[in-house]
Amino acid sequence: MTTIDSINNWFIQNFGAITTEQVKSWFVYNPDEKLLFNTGLFLGLFLVFYFVYGFLRKTFYLRLTYVILFSLFFYYKSSGIYFLLLLLSSVVDYGLSQIIYKESRDGVKKLYLVISVILNLALLGYFKYMNFLIVTYNDMFHGNFALHNVFLPVGISFYTFQSMSYIIEIYREEIKPTKNYIEYLFFVSFFPQLVAGPIVRAKDFLPQIYQKLNLTKQDVNNALFLIIGGLIKKTVISNYISVNFVDRVFDTPMTYTSFENLMASYGYAIQIYCDFSGYSDMAIGIALLLGFKLPVNFRTPYKSTSITDFWRRWHISLSTWLKDFLYISIGGNRQGSFAGYLFPSLFFFGLLLWGISNYNESIIPLIIAGSSILIFCLSFLLSSKIKQTLVTNFNLFTTMLLGGLWHGAGAQFIVWGALHGLALAVHKIFMEFFPSKKDKSPNFLWRFFSILITFHFVVFCWIFFRARDFETALQVINNIGQLTFEPELWKTIILGYKNVFGLMLFGYVWHFLPESFTNGMKSIFDKTPLLVKAIILGFVYWIVYATAVAGSQPFIYFQF
Known part of the structure:
Protein backbone atom coordinates (compact mmCIF):
# COMPACT_ATOMS: atom_id res chain seq x y z
CA MET A 1 0.00 0.00 0.00
CA THR A 2 1.33 3.40 -0.99
CA THR A 3 1.66 5.77 1.96
CA ILE A 4 2.85 9.34 2.39
CA ASP A 5 6.04 7.99 4.00
CA SER A 6 6.76 5.70 1.04
CA ILE A 7 6.22 8.57 -1.40
CA ASN A 8 8.48 10.77 0.72
CA ASN A 9 11.19 8.07 0.80
CA TRP A 10 10.96 7.62 -2.98
CA PHE A 11 11.26 11.37 -3.48
CA ILE A 12 14.33 11.62 -1.22
CA GLN A 13 16.00 8.64 -2.94
CA ASN A 14 15.50 10.12 -6.41
CA PHE A 15 15.78 13.85 -5.79
CA GLY A 16 17.45 14.19 -2.40
CA ALA A 17 16.22 15.90 0.76
CA ILE A 18 15.32 19.59 0.52
CA THR A 19 17.46 21.68 2.87
CA THR A 20 17.03 25.23 4.17
CA GLU A 21 19.96 26.35 2.03
CA GLN A 22 18.28 24.93 -1.06
CA VAL A 23 15.08 26.82 -0.32
CA LYS A 24 17.06 30.06 0.11
CA SER A 25 18.81 29.45 -3.22
CA TRP A 26 15.44 29.31 -4.97
CA PHE A 27 14.94 33.01 -4.27
CA VAL A 28 18.50 34.32 -4.66
CA TYR A 29 20.14 35.23 -7.97
CA ASN A 30 22.76 32.75 -9.16
CA PRO A 31 24.26 33.41 -12.62
CA ASP A 32 24.79 29.67 -13.08
CA GLU A 33 21.21 28.73 -12.18
CA LYS A 34 18.81 30.88 -14.17
CA LEU A 35 15.09 30.28 -13.80
CA LEU A 36 14.44 28.40 -17.05
CA PHE A 37 11.15 26.96 -18.25
CA ASN A 38 12.77 23.52 -18.49
CA THR A 39 13.70 23.28 -14.80
CA GLY A 40 11.93 21.66 -11.88
CA LEU A 41 12.30 24.91 -9.93
CA PHE A 42 10.25 26.81 -12.49
CA LEU A 43 7.59 24.09 -12.50
CA GLY A 44 7.30 24.22 -8.71
CA LEU A 45 7.23 28.02 -8.49
CA PHE A 46 4.80 28.30 -11.40
CA LEU A 47 2.37 25.82 -9.85
CA VAL A 48 2.30 27.87 -6.64
CA PHE A 49 2.01 31.10 -8.64
CA TYR A 50 -0.77 29.67 -10.80
CA PHE A 51 -2.74 28.41 -7.81
CA VAL A 52 -2.86 31.95 -6.36
CA TYR A 53 -3.46 33.42 -9.84
CA GLY A 54 -6.69 31.45 -10.05
CA PHE A 55 -8.11 33.40 -7.09
CA LEU A 56 -7.14 36.77 -8.59
CA ARG A 57 -8.60 36.32 -12.06
CA LYS A 58 -11.52 38.66 -11.40
CA THR A 59 -9.56 41.38 -9.58
CA PHE A 60 -8.11 43.38 -12.47
CA TYR A 61 -5.32 45.51 -10.97
CA LEU A 62 -4.48 43.05 -8.22
CA ARG A 63 -4.05 40.37 -10.88
CA LEU A 64 -1.85 42.64 -13.02
CA THR A 65 0.29 43.60 -10.04
CA TYR A 66 0.65 39.97 -8.99
CA VAL A 67 1.86 38.91 -12.46
CA ILE A 68 4.21 41.92 -12.61
CA LEU A 69 5.81 40.93 -9.29
CA PHE A 70 6.33 37.36 -10.48
CA SER A 71 7.69 38.65 -13.81
CA LEU A 72 10.20 40.89 -12.02
CA PHE A 73 11.23 37.98 -9.80
CA ILE A 99 3.98 63.12 -23.80
CA ILE A 100 3.98 62.01 -27.46
CA TYR A 101 0.31 61.05 -27.32
CA LYS A 102 -0.77 64.38 -25.80
CA GLU A 103 1.49 66.55 -27.99
CA SER A 104 -0.20 68.04 -31.06
CA ARG A 105 2.85 69.58 -32.74
CA ASP A 106 4.42 67.11 -35.18
CA GLY A 107 7.94 68.45 -34.76
CA VAL A 108 7.86 68.17 -30.97
CA LYS A 109 6.32 64.68 -31.16
CA LYS A 110 9.11 63.57 -33.47
CA LEU A 111 11.72 65.05 -31.12
CA TYR A 112 10.42 63.02 -28.18
CA LEU A 113 10.29 59.91 -30.37
CA VAL A 114 13.93 60.43 -31.36
CA ILE A 115 14.87 60.89 -27.68
CA SER A 116 13.12 57.62 -26.79
CA VAL A 117 14.79 55.69 -29.62
CA ILE A 118 18.23 57.11 -28.76
CA LEU A 119 17.85 56.25 -25.06
CA ASN A 120 16.74 52.70 -25.83
CA LEU A 121 19.50 52.11 -28.36
CA ALA A 122 22.07 53.73 -26.05
CA LEU A 123 21.21 51.26 -23.28
CA LEU A 124 21.30 48.36 -25.72
CA GLY A 125 24.52 49.65 -27.27
CA TYR A 126 26.34 50.02 -23.96
CA PHE A 127 25.48 46.60 -22.56
CA LYS A 128 25.71 44.65 -25.81
CA TYR A 129 28.12 46.44 -28.14
CA MET A 130 30.57 48.43 -25.99
CA ASN A 131 33.45 45.96 -26.19
CA PHE A 132 32.77 45.23 -29.87
CA LEU A 133 33.05 48.94 -30.66
CA ILE A 134 36.24 49.25 -28.60
CA VAL A 135 37.87 46.28 -30.37
CA THR A 136 36.80 47.61 -33.78
CA TYR A 137 38.20 51.07 -33.01
CA ASN A 138 41.49 49.64 -31.69
CA ASP A 139 41.91 47.47 -34.79
CA MET A 140 41.10 50.22 -37.28
CA PHE A 141 42.94 53.13 -35.66
CA HIS A 142 45.60 51.28 -33.63
CA GLY A 143 44.00 52.46 -30.39
CA ASN A 144 44.66 51.06 -26.95
CA PHE A 145 41.33 51.47 -25.18
CA ALA A 146 40.82 48.82 -22.50
CA LEU A 147 37.83 46.47 -22.65
CA HIS A 148 35.06 46.86 -20.08
CA ASN A 149 33.66 44.08 -17.94
CA VAL A 150 30.07 44.73 -19.02
CA PHE A 151 27.30 42.38 -17.87
CA LEU A 152 24.77 41.55 -20.60
CA PRO A 153 21.25 41.48 -19.10
CA VAL A 154 19.27 38.53 -20.42
CA GLY A 155 16.78 39.40 -23.16
CA ILE A 156 17.67 43.11 -23.31
CA SER A 157 17.33 43.07 -27.11
CA PHE A 158 13.81 41.67 -26.87
CA TYR A 159 12.29 44.07 -24.36
CA THR A 160 14.11 47.02 -25.96
CA PHE A 161 12.48 46.25 -29.31
CA GLN A 162 9.12 45.74 -27.60
CA SER A 163 9.34 49.12 -25.84
CA MET A 164 10.40 50.86 -29.06
CA SER A 165 7.52 49.37 -31.03
CA TYR A 166 5.06 50.63 -28.39
CA ILE A 167 6.27 54.24 -28.64
CA ILE A 168 6.55 54.15 -32.44
CA GLU A 169 2.98 52.85 -32.76
CA ILE A 170 1.77 55.68 -30.50
CA TYR A 171 3.70 58.20 -32.60
CA ARG A 172 2.11 56.77 -35.76
CA GLU A 173 -1.28 56.98 -34.00
CA GLU A 174 -1.86 53.26 -34.51
CA ILE A 175 -2.63 52.70 -30.82
CA LYS A 176 -3.53 54.68 -27.71
CA PRO A 177 -1.23 54.50 -24.67
CA THR A 178 -2.17 52.41 -21.65
CA LYS A 179 -4.35 54.05 -19.01
CA ASN A 180 -1.60 53.91 -16.39
CA TYR A 181 1.93 52.71 -15.68
CA ILE A 182 0.80 49.39 -14.15
CA GLU A 183 -0.79 48.32 -17.43
CA TYR A 184 2.30 49.34 -19.42
CA LEU A 185 4.67 47.54 -17.05
CA PHE A 186 2.51 44.42 -17.35
CA PHE A 187 2.88 44.59 -21.14
CA VAL A 188 6.64 45.10 -21.18
CA SER A 189 7.51 42.67 -18.35
CA PHE A 190 5.12 39.77 -19.06
CA PHE A 191 7.36 36.88 -18.03
CA PRO A 192 6.45 34.14 -20.58
CA GLN A 193 7.95 36.18 -23.43
CA LEU A 194 10.16 38.63 -21.53
CA VAL A 195 13.62 37.18 -22.11
CA ALA A 196 13.43 35.45 -25.50
CA GLY A 197 10.22 36.45 -27.24
CA PRO A 198 8.04 36.17 -29.16
CA ILE A 199 8.29 39.96 -29.54
CA VAL A 200 4.76 41.12 -28.73
CA ARG A 201 3.13 44.12 -30.42
CA ALA A 202 1.13 46.45 -28.21
CA LYS A 203 -1.82 46.58 -30.61
CA ASP A 204 -2.16 42.78 -30.37
CA PHE A 205 -1.45 42.35 -26.65
CA LEU A 206 -2.96 45.36 -24.87
CA PRO A 207 -6.61 44.64 -25.84
CA GLN A 208 -6.25 41.22 -24.17
CA ILE A 209 -5.43 42.87 -20.84
CA TYR A 210 -8.87 44.46 -20.71
CA GLN A 211 -10.80 41.40 -21.86
CA LYS A 212 -12.47 39.08 -19.39
CA LEU A 213 -10.25 36.07 -18.81
CA ASN A 214 -12.00 33.00 -20.14
CA LEU A 215 -9.82 29.89 -20.17
CA THR A 216 -11.54 27.10 -22.10
CA LYS A 217 -10.80 23.38 -22.04
CA GLN A 218 -9.37 23.70 -25.55
CA ASP A 219 -7.04 26.47 -24.37
CA VAL A 220 -5.71 24.16 -21.65
CA ASN A 221 -5.25 21.33 -24.17
CA ASN A 222 -3.41 23.63 -26.57
CA ALA A 223 -1.23 25.02 -23.79
CA LEU A 224 -0.20 21.61 -22.41
CA PHE A 225 0.49 20.27 -25.92
CA LEU A 226 2.77 23.24 -26.65
CA ILE A 227 4.57 23.03 -23.30
CA ILE A 228 5.20 19.28 -23.59
CA GLY A 229 6.40 19.62 -27.19
CA GLY A 230 8.62 22.56 -26.26
CA LEU A 231 10.19 20.66 -23.36
CA ILE A 232 10.99 17.68 -25.59
CA LYS A 233 12.50 19.92 -28.27
CA LYS A 234 14.66 21.84 -25.82
CA THR A 235 15.71 19.21 -23.31
CA VAL A 236 15.64 15.89 -25.13
CA ILE A 237 16.89 17.06 -28.54
CA SER A 238 18.62 20.44 -28.37
CA ASN A 239 20.48 20.04 -25.06
CA TYR A 240 21.77 16.56 -25.82
CA ILE A 241 22.99 17.42 -29.32
CA SER A 242 24.63 20.59 -28.05
CA VAL A 243 26.52 19.14 -25.08
CA ASN A 244 27.57 15.86 -26.66
CA PHE A 245 28.54 16.95 -30.16
CA VAL A 246 27.92 20.41 -31.61
CA ASP A 247 29.68 22.43 -28.89
CA ARG A 248 32.74 20.20 -28.99
CA VAL A 249 33.20 20.45 -32.74
CA PHE A 250 32.61 24.20 -32.99
CA ASP A 251 34.96 24.88 -30.06
CA THR A 252 37.91 23.21 -31.83
CA PRO A 253 36.88 22.39 -35.41
CA MET A 254 40.39 21.60 -36.63
CA THR A 255 40.69 18.67 -34.20
CA TYR A 256 37.73 16.94 -35.85
CA THR A 257 37.29 15.35 -39.26
CA SER A 258 35.58 17.00 -42.21
CA PHE A 259 32.62 14.65 -41.80
CA GLU A 260 32.24 15.59 -38.12
CA ASN A 261 32.32 19.30 -39.02
CA LEU A 262 29.63 18.71 -41.64
CA MET A 263 27.42 16.76 -39.26
CA ALA A 264 27.94 19.39 -36.54
CA SER A 265 26.62 22.00 -38.99
CA TYR A 266 23.51 19.90 -39.62
CA GLY A 267 23.33 19.29 -35.89
CA TYR A 268 23.37 22.98 -35.05
CA ALA A 269 20.61 23.67 -37.57
CA ILE A 270 18.22 21.34 -35.76
CA GLN A 271 19.61 22.34 -32.34
CA ILE A 272 18.85 26.05 -32.74
CA TYR A 273 15.44 25.30 -34.21
CA CYS A 274 14.49 22.96 -31.34
CA ASP A 275 15.98 25.36 -28.80
CA PHE A 276 14.26 28.52 -29.96
CA SER A 277 11.00 27.07 -31.24
CA GLY A 278 10.86 24.95 -28.08
CA TYR A 279 11.17 28.07 -25.92
CA SER A 280 8.56 29.87 -28.04
CA ASP A 281 6.16 26.93 -27.73
CA MET A 282 6.56 26.90 -23.95
CA ALA A 283 6.16 30.69 -23.75
CA ILE A 284 2.99 30.59 -25.85
CA GLY A 285 1.64 27.67 -23.81
CA ILE A 286 2.34 29.30 -20.43
CA ALA A 287 0.82 32.59 -21.60
CA LEU A 288 -2.24 30.70 -22.81
CA LEU A 289 -2.70 29.18 -19.34
CA LEU A 290 -2.76 32.76 -18.04
CA GLY A 291 -5.40 33.71 -20.60
CA PHE A 292 -3.20 35.48 -23.17
CA LYS A 293 -2.56 34.55 -26.79
CA LEU A 294 0.96 35.22 -28.09
CA PRO A 295 1.81 35.14 -31.81
CA VAL A 296 3.13 31.99 -33.47
CA ASN A 297 6.88 32.39 -33.93
CA PHE A 298 7.83 29.41 -36.12
CA ARG A 299 6.14 27.58 -38.98
CA THR A 300 8.42 24.66 -39.91
CA PRO A 301 11.08 26.98 -41.43
CA TYR A 302 13.21 24.24 -43.00
CA LYS A 303 10.30 23.41 -45.31
CA SER A 304 10.84 26.81 -46.97
CA THR A 305 11.11 26.80 -50.76
CA SER A 306 13.08 30.08 -50.86
CA ILE A 307 14.99 32.38 -48.54
CA THR A 308 12.05 34.81 -48.68
CA ASP A 309 9.76 31.99 -47.57
CA PHE A 310 12.23 31.12 -44.80
CA TRP A 311 11.89 34.59 -43.26
CA ARG A 312 8.12 34.22 -43.31
CA ARG A 313 8.51 31.07 -41.20
CA TRP A 314 11.57 31.72 -38.97
CA HIS A 315 11.35 33.96 -35.89
CA ILE A 316 8.24 35.56 -37.33
CA SER A 317 7.85 38.17 -34.59
CA LEU A 318 11.39 39.49 -35.22
CA SER A 319 11.16 39.50 -39.02
CA THR A 320 7.81 41.30 -38.79
CA TRP A 321 9.30 43.85 -36.37
CA LEU A 322 12.29 44.48 -38.65
CA LYS A 323 9.99 44.94 -41.63
CA ASP A 324 7.54 47.30 -39.90
CA PHE A 325 9.94 49.40 -37.83
CA LEU A 326 13.26 49.29 -39.70
CA TYR A 327 12.76 48.38 -43.36
CA ILE A 328 9.74 50.66 -43.83
CA SER A 329 11.30 53.44 -41.71
CA ILE A 330 14.38 53.68 -43.98
CA GLY A 331 12.25 53.76 -47.13
CA GLY A 332 11.13 50.20 -47.83
CA ASN A 333 10.59 49.70 -51.55
CA ARG A 334 9.55 53.33 -52.04
CA GLN A 335 12.62 55.50 -51.54
CA GLY A 336 16.25 55.45 -50.54
CA SER A 337 17.72 56.92 -47.37
CA PHE A 338 21.10 57.82 -45.94
CA ALA A 339 21.06 54.81 -43.60
CA GLY A 340 19.86 52.53 -46.39
CA TYR A 341 22.89 53.36 -48.53
CA LEU A 342 25.40 53.78 -45.69
CA PHE A 343 25.42 50.33 -44.09
CA PRO A 344 25.69 48.22 -47.29
CA SER A 345 28.43 50.57 -48.55
CA LEU A 346 30.39 50.21 -45.30
CA PHE A 347 29.98 46.44 -45.36
CA PHE A 348 31.16 45.97 -48.94
CA PHE A 349 34.03 48.40 -48.39
CA GLY A 350 35.09 46.40 -45.33
CA LEU A 351 34.71 43.14 -47.26
CA LEU A 352 36.93 44.50 -50.02
CA LEU A 353 39.57 45.60 -47.49
CA TRP A 354 39.47 42.10 -45.99
CA GLY A 355 40.09 40.59 -49.42
CA ILE A 356 42.97 42.96 -50.19
CA SER A 357 44.62 42.54 -46.77
CA ASN A 358 44.64 38.75 -47.17
CA TYR A 359 45.79 38.80 -50.80
CA ASN A 360 49.40 37.82 -49.95
CA GLU A 361 48.18 34.68 -48.19
CA SER A 362 45.41 33.70 -50.60
CA ILE A 363 43.49 35.21 -53.50
CA ILE A 364 40.27 33.50 -52.38
CA PRO A 365 39.16 36.29 -49.94
CA LEU A 366 39.51 38.86 -52.73
CA ILE A 367 37.52 36.65 -55.11
CA ILE A 368 34.78 36.25 -52.47
CA ALA A 369 34.67 40.02 -51.87
CA GLY A 370 34.58 40.86 -55.58
CA SER A 371 31.97 38.21 -56.34
CA SER A 372 29.72 39.40 -53.51
CA ILE A 373 29.83 42.99 -54.73
CA LEU A 374 29.19 41.87 -58.32
CA ILE A 375 26.22 39.69 -57.34
CA PHE A 376 24.66 42.48 -55.29
CA CYS A 377 25.07 44.99 -58.14
CA LEU A 378 23.61 42.56 -60.68
CA SER A 379 20.60 41.99 -58.40
CA PHE A 380 19.32 45.47 -59.35
CA LEU A 381 21.16 46.19 -62.62
CA LEU A 382 19.46 43.22 -64.30
CA SER A 383 16.03 44.36 -63.13
CA SER A 384 13.56 46.02 -65.49
CA LYS A 385 12.95 48.58 -62.73
CA ILE A 386 16.53 49.41 -61.83
CA LYS A 387 15.88 52.43 -59.61
CA GLN A 388 13.12 50.86 -57.53
CA THR A 389 14.96 47.53 -57.20
CA LEU A 390 18.16 49.36 -56.19
CA VAL A 391 16.31 51.17 -53.42
CA THR A 392 14.56 47.98 -52.28
CA ASN A 393 17.72 45.88 -52.23
CA PHE A 394 19.79 48.48 -50.38
CA ASN A 395 17.09 48.88 -47.73
CA LEU A 396 16.62 45.11 -47.52
CA PHE A 397 20.36 44.54 -47.16
CA THR A 398 20.55 47.20 -44.44
CA THR A 399 17.70 45.53 -42.56
CA MET A 400 19.39 42.13 -42.63
CA LEU A 401 22.79 43.59 -41.68
CA LEU A 402 21.32 45.29 -38.62
CA GLY A 403 19.25 42.18 -37.91
CA GLY A 404 22.48 40.20 -37.82
CA LEU A 405 24.08 42.78 -35.53
CA TRP A 406 21.01 42.61 -33.26
CA HIS A 407 21.78 38.94 -32.68
CA GLY A 408 25.32 39.56 -31.51
CA ALA A 409 28.32 41.88 -31.48
CA GLY A 410 30.78 40.25 -33.85
CA ALA A 411 31.85 40.05 -37.47
CA GLN A 412 30.34 36.57 -37.78
CA PHE A 413 26.83 37.90 -37.04
CA ILE A 414 27.25 40.74 -39.53
CA VAL A 415 28.33 38.24 -42.20
CA TRP A 416 25.35 36.03 -41.31
CA GLY A 417 22.99 38.97 -41.83
CA ALA A 418 24.77 40.01 -45.04
CA LEU A 419 24.46 36.52 -46.53
CA HIS A 420 20.72 36.53 -45.90
CA GLY A 421 20.42 40.05 -47.30
CA LEU A 422 22.31 39.05 -50.45
CA ALA A 423 20.19 35.92 -50.85
CA LEU A 424 16.96 37.94 -50.54
CA ALA A 425 18.18 40.33 -53.24
CA VAL A 426 19.09 37.43 -55.55
CA HIS A 427 15.72 35.78 -54.97
CA LYS A 428 13.91 38.98 -55.92
CA ILE A 429 15.64 39.18 -59.31
CA PHE A 430 15.08 35.43 -59.80
CA MET A 431 11.33 35.90 -59.29
CA GLU A 432 11.39 38.78 -61.77
CA PHE A 433 12.98 36.52 -64.40
CA PHE A 434 10.64 33.60 -63.63
CA PRO A 435 7.33 35.19 -62.59
CA SER A 436 5.43 32.00 -63.42
CA LYS A 437 6.99 30.36 -60.34
CA LYS A 438 5.29 32.96 -58.17
CA ASP A 439 1.79 32.30 -59.47
CA LYS A 440 1.76 28.55 -60.07
CA SER A 441 1.91 25.77 -57.53
CA PRO A 442 5.32 24.12 -58.04
CA ASN A 443 5.47 20.44 -58.94
CA PHE A 444 7.00 17.96 -56.52
CA LEU A 445 10.46 17.92 -58.11
CA TRP A 446 10.71 21.71 -58.20
CA ARG A 447 9.52 21.98 -54.61
CA PHE A 448 11.91 19.26 -53.43
CA PHE A 449 15.01 20.90 -54.91
CA SER A 450 13.86 24.36 -53.79
CA ILE A 451 13.61 23.13 -50.20
CA LEU A 452 16.94 21.28 -50.50
CA ILE A 453 18.84 24.33 -51.81
CA THR A 454 17.23 26.75 -49.34
CA PHE A 455 17.90 24.42 -46.41
CA HIS A 456 21.58 23.98 -47.26
CA PHE A 457 22.06 27.71 -47.74
CA VAL A 458 20.53 28.31 -44.30
CA VAL A 459 22.77 25.61 -42.77
CA PHE A 460 25.81 27.26 -44.37
CA CYS A 461 24.81 30.60 -42.83
CA TRP A 462 24.30 28.96 -39.43
CA ILE A 463 28.03 28.15 -39.37
CA PHE A 464 28.79 31.87 -38.99
CA PHE A 465 26.00 32.26 -36.45
CA ARG A 466 27.29 29.44 -34.24
CA ALA A 467 31.05 29.97 -34.49
CA ARG A 468 32.63 31.95 -31.64
CA ASP A 469 34.26 34.29 -34.18
CA PHE A 470 34.71 34.83 -37.92
CA GLU A 471 38.01 32.91 -38.07
CA THR A 472 36.47 29.83 -36.45
CA ALA A 473 33.63 29.89 -38.99
CA LEU A 474 36.19 29.91 -41.82
CA GLN A 475 37.97 26.95 -40.20
CA VAL A 476 34.73 24.94 -40.14
CA ILE A 477 33.98 25.80 -43.78
CA ASN A 478 37.54 25.02 -44.87
CA ASN A 479 37.42 21.69 -43.05
CA ILE A 480 34.11 20.73 -44.67
CA GLY A 481 35.57 21.73 -48.05
CA GLN A 482 38.14 18.96 -47.69
CA LEU A 483 35.47 16.27 -47.29
CA THR A 484 36.16 13.01 -49.11
CA PHE A 485 34.07 9.86 -49.37
CA GLU A 486 35.46 7.46 -46.77
CA PRO A 487 32.69 4.96 -45.94
CA GLU A 488 34.62 3.10 -43.24
CA LEU A 489 35.55 6.31 -41.40
CA TRP A 490 32.00 7.64 -41.73
CA LYS A 491 30.62 4.36 -40.35
CA THR A 492 32.96 4.55 -37.34
CA ILE A 493 31.93 8.16 -36.62
CA ILE A 494 28.22 7.39 -36.99
CA LEU A 495 28.47 4.44 -34.59
CA GLY A 496 30.48 6.55 -32.15
CA TYR A 497 27.80 9.24 -32.12
CA LYS A 498 24.79 6.98 -32.69
CA ASN A 499 22.72 8.60 -29.91
CA VAL A 500 23.46 12.12 -31.16
CA PHE A 501 22.76 11.30 -34.79
CA GLY A 502 19.65 9.36 -33.78
CA LEU A 503 18.26 12.44 -32.00
CA MET A 504 19.22 14.64 -34.95
CA LEU A 505 17.29 12.31 -37.24
CA PHE A 506 14.34 12.31 -34.83
CA GLY A 507 14.37 16.13 -34.77
CA TYR A 508 14.43 16.43 -38.55
CA VAL A 509 11.74 13.77 -39.05
CA TRP A 510 9.54 15.57 -36.50
CA HIS A 511 10.12 18.87 -38.29
CA PHE A 512 9.37 17.53 -41.79
CA LEU A 513 6.31 15.49 -40.83
CA PRO A 514 3.17 16.60 -42.68
CA GLU A 515 1.01 19.07 -40.79
CA SER A 516 -1.83 16.55 -40.92
CA PHE A 517 0.23 14.15 -38.77
CA THR A 518 0.82 16.83 -36.12
CA ASN A 519 -2.88 17.71 -36.16
CA GLY A 520 -3.71 14.02 -35.72
CA MET A 521 -1.41 13.75 -32.69
CA LYS A 522 -2.96 16.91 -31.31
CA SER A 523 -6.45 15.46 -31.75
CA ILE A 524 -5.48 12.29 -29.85
CA PHE A 525 -3.90 14.38 -27.09
CA ASP A 526 -7.04 16.51 -26.76
CA LYS A 527 -9.16 13.41 -26.16
CA THR A 528 -7.00 12.03 -23.34
CA PRO A 529 -8.16 12.73 -19.76
CA LEU A 530 -6.66 15.71 -17.96
CA LEU A 531 -5.01 13.39 -15.43
CA VAL A 532 -3.18 11.57 -18.25
CA LYS A 533 -2.02 14.91 -19.66
CA ALA A 534 -0.69 15.88 -16.23
CA ILE A 535 1.13 12.53 -15.95
CA ILE A 536 2.69 13.04 -19.40
CA LEU A 537 3.83 16.53 -18.39
CA GLY A 538 5.26 15.18 -15.13
CA PHE A 539 7.05 12.40 -17.01
CA VAL A 540 8.61 14.90 -19.41
CA TYR A 541 9.82 16.98 -16.47
CA TRP A 542 11.26 13.79 -14.96
CA ILE A 543 13.20 13.30 -18.21
CA VAL A 544 14.35 16.90 -17.84
CA TYR A 545 15.64 16.11 -14.36
CA ALA A 546 17.21 12.82 -15.46
CA THR A 547 19.14 14.55 -18.24
CA ALA A 548 20.21 17.42 -15.98
CA VAL A 549 23.46 15.60 -15.24
CA ALA A 550 24.70 17.05 -18.52
CA GLY A 551 24.13 20.52 -17.10
CA SER A 552 21.14 22.76 -17.69
CA GLN A 553 21.77 24.54 -20.96
CA PRO A 554 20.49 28.13 -21.24
CA PHE A 555 18.30 28.91 -24.22
CA ILE A 556 20.43 30.11 -27.14
CA TYR A 557 18.44 33.31 -27.60
CA PHE A 558 18.97 34.33 -23.94
CA GLN A 559 22.25 35.90 -25.09
CA PHE A 560 20.33 38.28 -27.34
Missing part, protein backbone atom coordinates in the same frame (compact mmCIF):
# COMPACT_ATOMS: atom_id res chain seq x y z
CA PHE A 74 11.59 35.80 -12.91
CA TYR A 75 13.82 38.43 -14.51
CA TYR A 76 15.78 38.92 -11.27
CA LYS A 77 16.57 35.19 -11.29
CA SER A 78 17.89 35.64 -14.85
CA SER A 79 19.83 38.91 -14.55
CA GLY A 80 20.13 39.79 -10.87
CA ILE A 81 20.05 43.47 -9.92
CA TYR A 82 19.68 44.38 -13.59
CA PHE A 83 15.95 43.83 -13.29
CA LEU A 84 16.05 47.48 -12.15
CA LEU A 85 17.22 48.36 -15.67
CA LEU A 86 13.94 47.00 -17.00
CA LEU A 87 12.04 49.16 -14.49
CA LEU A 88 14.07 52.26 -15.38
CA SER A 89 13.55 51.72 -19.09
CA SER A 90 9.80 51.19 -18.58
CA VAL A 91 9.42 54.40 -16.52
CA VAL A 92 11.20 56.50 -19.15
CA ASP A 93 9.35 54.97 -22.10
CA TYR A 94 5.98 55.24 -20.38
CA GLY A 95 6.55 58.91 -19.60
CA LEU A 96 7.69 59.73 -23.14
CA SER A 97 4.77 57.81 -24.65
CA GLN A 98 2.31 59.90 -22.64
